Amino acid sequence: MQMAMMARRLLWPFVLMGGLSCVALEIHPEESHYYAAEGSNVTMPCQYNDTLNSTEYIRWSFTRFDAYPPLIILLSDGRLHFDLDTPMKGRVRFAARDPQNGDASLTISNVSRSDEMTYICIVKKLPEMKKIMTLRVMEPPSQPICNLQGEFAQGNNVTLTCLSIHGESPLTYTWAKISGNQVLPADAVVDSIRGTLRVDKITEGDCGSYCCTVESLVGSKSCELVLPCPDVPEAHMSSALLITISITVVLVILAVSIITTGCLWWFRKKTGQYNFSDVPPPSRWIPKIKEILPSLHYEAKDQTVTMSA
Structure with missing residues (x-):
């Protein structure tokens, strides 16, 4: 019994120290994956619990299977240091105003394909915290084009199409009705990969505005299609x-x-x-020729000559 109590007394300080060290700093050694649209800004998270011990330095680098990974940014003794040879020059900064308060996240502006790599965040404390992250830069989906295949008339079968020409897979298409009862027809079939919406035996209630949205890991775009009411x-x-x-x-x-x-x-x-x-009838409007040529009378010296028609 006394031996057991002594063993507990000896082990208790170690248990207490272990508990305090776990509370003081969280360690996240697992690798995480992040995605960003080409040309956008992305923040690589690196939070830690800063309750005990002072931070010696915070370092960001990326892996190239080198013994000493190239430096991106370093905070040591309150001073920032950058690697002037890195292609990220002028595009990196700490997301927090004071990274020593538990947030060492890194923001990269205007990301490009060259930024697609594995990053390492190291916070030098007791114990040391290291976090590994992989960034993938992708082309976002372009503005989709909505079209109608078939004649939108009562009783017909039609297909609504939606296509985004640019954008990296995986791309997911969704359709929604945004007017009227805002409910897709009961027998509508949506192909989320091809971006089509098929409606059989359409009715007057199927007319209205439809919206197609294409989504990827780094963004989304939408287009609308208005279908007039058939045979109204x-x-x-x-x-x-x-x-x-x-x-x-x-x-x-x-x-x-x-x-x-x-x-x-x-x-x-x-x-x-x-x-x-006094107006004569139409038959009398045109006088006869004899009426037009009246008799003409003239005298010559001692005799009178008369000419008549």
């Missing part, structure tokens, strides 16, 4: 109504013209501006 009676009524209105307008104009002419005729007849009783 109101559309035919609108055409018929337009024709009816046009015919009505013509008839009204004609009726107004006739009424106006009649009123004018009646007014002029009443005021006596025209005496329609």
Whole structure:
């Protein structure tokens, strides 16, 4: 019994020290994978628990299977040091204002393919913390193009297509209805790899606006497609109504013209501006030739000569 108690007393300081050291600094030796879109800014996380001990230095480097990995950035004695030979010159900085307060994350601006490598974050404390990260730089998806295959008429089968020409795989396509009841047709079939949406035997309720979104590990883009309502009676009524209105307008104009002419005729007849009783009928408008050539009379000295037709 006494031997057991003595053993506990001897082991307790070691257990206590071990517990304190675990609380003081978290160690994350596992490798993590991160993705970034080409031309964007990316932050490589490197947090640590800073409750005990002072930080000697914080160092970022990348692996080239060298004995001494090339330096990216180093914080030591409150001073920053950079490797002027690295292609990241002028594009790296610590994400936190004071990396010694537990956040040694690194931000890389305008990432390119040359930045695609494995990074090492080392925080020199007791014990030392090391974190390994792999960055992959990818081309984001381009603006997709939405199209319709087939005639969007009631009872027909149609296919909505969506294609992003640029962008690295894996690319995932999703479709959503963004108008009306905002629910895809019950029998709609979505191909998330090819980007198609097939709808069989479409109905009036299937018309509206649809949105396709293409996503990758580094971004997403969307396009919209508006499908007019098929075989809607109101559309035919609108055409018929337009024709009816046009015919009505013509008839009204004609009726107004006739009424106006009649009123004018009646007014002029009443005021006596025209005496329609003196106007000969059409058959008498053209006089005979004998009426046009009246008798001509003239005198010559002592005799009178008469010429008549």
